[in-house]
Amino acid sequence: MRHTAPAQEWVPVCALEDLDRERGAAALVHGRAVAVFRTHDDQVFVLDNRCPYARASVLARGIVGTRKDTWFVASPMLKQPFDLRTGVCLDDPTVRVATYAVRVVEGRVEVGGRLP
Structure with missing residues (x-):
């Protein structure tokens, strides 16, 4: 659906319909x-x-x-916003969190490797 990554193992995480819109879910990948x-x-x-x-x-x-036009998540503790596409903090571009390849295949969300 979004990013594709070099040859790697894709890990099925959940069904797309299991994810609430505009909410997050934690997973171990x-x-x-x-x-x-x-x-x-x-x-x-x-x-x-x-x-x-x-x-x-x-x-x-x-x-x-x-x-x-930038989707972000604000940390629930200190409220810093991170761009969902790049992981860059919108208030301090020197700080970022890692982003991962993701795709949706037949309604299942799969996560791949870390993106550069």
């Missing part, structure tokens, strides 16, 4: 805690679940919204 998000128009994004400011795995519980 390739040994990493990730946050999976579904937008109102059914785009799916995957970020590292760990907030670099709070130093806690909380991003899946963050507030999803838009700033201009």
Whole structure:
């Protein structure tokens, strides 16, 4: 649906319909805690679940919204917004969280490797 990655193992996480729109869900993929998000128009994004400011795995519980045309999640603890596409903090572009390849195949969300 969004990113494709080089040859790697894709991990099925859940059905697309299991993800609430504009909410996050935590999952364990390739040994990493990730946050999976579904937008109102059914785009799916995957970020590292760990907030670099709070130093806690909380991003899946963050507030999803838009700033201009940019989808973001705001950390539930300290409210820093992270771009769902790039992982860059919208308030401080020197800080970012990892993003992951994601695709939807036959209604199932699959997560691949970390994106550059």
